[in-house]
Structures are given as C-alpha cells and as structure tokens.
Amino acid sequence: MRKFRITVEGTAYEVTVEELDAPAGASAVAAPRPPAAMPAAPTPAAPAAVSAPAPQNAPAAPAGPGDVVSPLAGTVQKVEVAVGAAVTEGQPLVTLEAMKMLTSVPAPRPGTVTEIRVQPGTAVQEGQVLVVLG
Known part of the structure; x- marks a missing residue:
C-alpha cells in the first residue's frame, strides 16, 4: 500500500492505494487500513500575481429577447x-x-x-x- 495526497479543486485528500503489480520481493503489506475518506485541511492557494483573463467562450452579457x-x-x-x-x-x-x-x-x-x-x-x-x- 502506498499513501498519496491529491488535490481536487483546491481541496487536498489523502488516499491509500494498493499496488497490484508490485515487484517480486517487495515488502509484505501490513494489515489493511480503511481509506482516508475525510478531506485534509485545504491548503491555502497563493494569490495570483496577475488576474486570469475571462474565458473567451463565456457569454458577454445576459441574453436578450431575440x-x-x-x-x-x-x-x-x-x-x-x-x-x-x-x-x-x-x-x-x-x-x-x-x-x-x-x-x-x-x-x-x-x-x-x-x-x-x-x-x-x-x-x-x-x-x-x-x-x-x-
């Protein structure tokens, strides 16, 4: 089992992953632990130096009657x-x-x-x- 931290949309999660194709002679796996389902404390994002431009495909204004x-x-x-x-x-x-x-x-x-x-x-x-x- 290997432990990883992944971040999804700014929220960090700790997960445990079992290696199915572990090389021969790898150390024995300890008793299975339940996977970490609770999200870890979110890591604060560094402030951006320059604001990102608006997506080019976003609507410019609310739709009109036509x-x-x-x-x-x-x-x-x-x-x-x-x-x-x-x-x-x-x-x-x-x-x-x-x-x-x-x-x-x-x-x-x-x-x-x-x-x-x-x-x-x-x-x-x-x-x-x-x-x-x-």
Whole structure:
C-alpha cells in the first residue's frame, strides 16, 4: 500500500492505494487500513500575481429577447443557418456535441437570423448566445 495526497479543486485528500503489480520481493503489506475518506485541511492557494483573463467562450452579457442560447456546454459541430435566413419555429439552428452526443438547438420562434455568434469547433457554455433572431 502506498499513501498519496491529491488535490481536487483546491481541496487536498489523502488516499491509500494498493499496488497490484508490485515487484517480486517487495515488502509484505501490513494489515489493511480503511481509506482516508475525510478531506485534509485545504491548503491555502497563493494569490495570483496577475488576474486570469475571462474565458473567451463565456457569454458577454445576459441574453436578450431575440437571443438563442446554448442549452448545455459543448462544442459547435454545425451551424445550420446563415445570416438573413428566415426560420420557422422548431427549425434547427445549431448542432452541438457534448459527451459524444449531438444536440440540435431549434429556433424558439419564427424570425430572421440577424447574427451568428459561433462557428463549427467553438466551445460554448450553457447559456451562451449562439444565434440572434430578429
């Protein structure tokens, strides 16, 4: 058994791991101990010298009345419309991929596409504006 400390999102955990492929002649393993389930005291993070820039794919502002937003975080696979196109309610506008599943984002109402804010390959967050309908 070997003991390790791992840190997940700033919280340190101590874990005990059994080596299954231990080399021959390795020392005998002591009586099994229960794994450490309680998190160790969090280690304070050093203050950053420079603040990190905002993610490029984060929405810039709350969605407006004509904005069609992403229902989930994922990657844009296909933009199904062009600026100036008239769309009907339910018509697919953008196809997203998340966890190897494709999700079609439909038009919530009829209208005309006035702006497309993403392109194939763009990583998007839930709530990010994809298309603007006029």
